[in-house]
Amino acid sequence: MLDAIETHKVNNLPAIPPVILNLVKYCKGNSKLSSLRRIGSWAAPLSKELTDAFREQFPWIELRQGYGLTESTGATSVFMSDEDAKAHPGSSGRLLPKFCAKIVDVETGLGATLQGRGTLVKRWDTNGICGENNWCSTYSGRSHSICS
Incomplete structure (x- = not known):
């Protein structure tokens, strides 16, 4: 290289x-x-x-x-x-422009508090149907997608 x-x-x-x-x-x-x-x-x-x-x-x-x-x-x-x-x-x-992101509780799907743990979900204009209210999540129970 x-x-x-x-x-x-x-x-x-x-x-x-x-x-x-x-x-x-x-x-x-x-x-x-x-x-x-x-x-x-x-x-x-x-x-x-x-x-x-x-x-x-x-x-x-x-x-x-x-x-x-x-x-x-x-x-x-x-x-x-x-x-x-x-x-x-x-x-x-x-x-980047047109993106929204939030951290949600992995158990409830509700917005996580600043002290809580959660998974990052995101939404953008072109993502189509990606889950509830078009929020796309990669959470699968593995810790790589957990934010704390």
Whole structure:
């Protein structure tokens, strides 16, 4: 990957957190990354600690985290600017236009309180029939979809 970035002067790279972690761990001072200007992180949460370490080591590369689900719409939320991403580490940005999202209690389906646990559901103009009142949920009893 590093050779391809250098050879083709890649400036924008979609990546998952384990790739970003390996860049931090093994690429200190690596000139092969000099063409990179932006990395978008998807597929899993990117911790504040890893975000901070990446930004310290590669200050010329914008790092933005996003959230989405391939099985529904792709991107749901993303940071539109590097300044916004830096101001909110550990977050996946703002909802894109036309999206609504809420956290609901997995037992009752009602809105969860700030102290409660729940699952993220979302709705958008083009999702068609996706459940009650068109709210789309990926909850299946597995903990990956639980927010607390």
